[in-house]
Amino acid sequence: MDAKLSPNQGLNFSGIGLASGLATGLGIAAVTLDWLANRTPWQGMSLTLPLLVSAVMSAVVGYFVVPMLQKLKAGQIIREDGPQAHLKKAGTPTMGGIFFIPVAVIVACVWSNFAPQVLAVSALTLSYGLIGWLDDWQILRRKSNKGISPRMKLMxxxxxxxxxxxxxxxxxxxNITSIALPWVSFALPLGFLFWPLAGFVLVAESNATNLTDGIDGLAGGTVAIALLALGAIVAPTSPELMVFCTALSGSCLGFLAHNRNPARVFxxxxxxxxxxxxxxxxxLLTNTLVALFILSGIFFVETLSVMAQVTYYKATKGPDGKGKRLFKMAPLHHHLELSGWSELQVVGVFYIIAAILATICIAIAPF
Known part of the structure; x- marks a missing residue:
């Protein structure tokens, strides 16, 4: 007798297929980029080996941590005004960053022999992760969508x-205050203005990826693509930071083993x-802000959709205190869902766009 797949089983298979396809694609890309740069994929300072090691370690650690989060009842609170299909996700454990971020940081620090630049970016990464943990913990403690105040988070x-x-x-x-421009051998000297820009980039980028994290596998996959490309771009001048990028990219892939649709953890x-x-x-550290902006295209558009939604709503507010909405819901991925796209369609299309942006950046990089 032929066994029939239930809708959930079919979805599960599609989620696995999408995550597997991404992992395979990034693996092939890493090997190819290593060969083109005259690096062997199995050598220490390569794109491939840190990517694979970190991916396996993150996936394995997740099999121990996710059940612990479930026992702690660290379940996500789902917005009732969001896509109705998301309501069934209520109770799925969150704070998954507590295992895949430290795994990447440990791999990168050990692999780079605790290089100062890697220690610095690792400290910043863990610091922002701590802010996120405080927010997640408050949400879980209060059993609402309100974590720490937006003002406190921003400060x-x-x-x-x-x-x-x-x-x-x-x-x-x-010369770090001069921004290198692609295609031309010219750097834009900003002087003191570089420092406000640097602070803005750090805050804006972290909030942009935060807004993108709203669908199973979306943020993890798109960031994994961006990190691998950024690692390839900085490899000639900063091999230690290349290892950091690829380790974090691999850790994202390992996380997707648990976060792909239907997610076991957020x-x-x-x-x-x-x-x-x-x-x-x-x-900032490698003077690749132009490449970072291109790689962050999806995160940028997601942020713009939220800003446009809020601005339009306030501008059209009537005497009753209600305004009109530019999108069915912001960020953009929720608008697409409410327009009839499935989660897997949104994630798949965004992966393709992220891969195109990564290809463009690698193509224009001055290797």
Whole structure:
């Protein structure tokens, strides 16, 4: 007798297929980029080996941590005004960032022999992860969608950003304040203006990845793609940071073993704020802000959709205190869901866009 798949089983298979496809694609990309750069994929300072080791370690650690989160009843609170299909996710454990972020940091620090630059970006990553953990913990404790206040979250983000910028100021060359431009051998000298920009990049990038984390596998997969590309771009000048990027990319892939649709765990702000901080820190430290902006295209659009939604609602507010909505719901991925797209369709399309942006960045990088 032929066994028939239930709808949930079919969805599960599709989720596994999407995550497996991404992992395979990034693995092939890492091997190819290593060969093109005259690196062997199995050598220590490569894209491939840290990616694979971190992915396996993150996936394995997750099999122990996720049940612990379930026992602690660290379940996600789902917004009732969101897509109705998300209501069934209530109770899925969150704060998954507490295992895959530390795994990546440990792998990167050990692998790079505790290089100062890796220690600095790791500290910033863990600091932003701590902010996210405080927010997640408050949400769980209060059993509501309200964590720490937006003002408190912003102040903490700015505080850690200032600390990182102070470290940059005293430990990096003076020319770090000049932004390198692709295609031309010219750097835009910003002088003191670089430092407000650096702080803005750190805060904005972390919040952008946080907004992107709203669908199973979306943030983890798109950030994994961006990190691998950023690792390839910085490899010629900063091989230690290449290892950091690929280790974190691999850890995201390991996390997807548990976060792909249907998710067994969410990364929470613990993971999403840390990932954005990591991207921004590496971009600032390696003078690759232009590439970072392109790689962050999806995160940028997601943020713009929220800003446009809020602005339009306030601008059209009538005497009754209610305004009109530009999107059915923001961020953009929720609008697409409410427009009839399935979660897997949204994630698949966003993966493809992220891969195209990564290809563009690698193509214009001055290797």
């Amino acid at each position: 903490l983000q700015i505080g850690f950003a200032v600390a990182f910028c102070v470290w940059l100021m005293f430990n990096q060359p003076a 990364m929470g702000d613990t993971g999403s704020l840390a990932l954005g901080g990591a991207l921004a820190a590496v971009g």
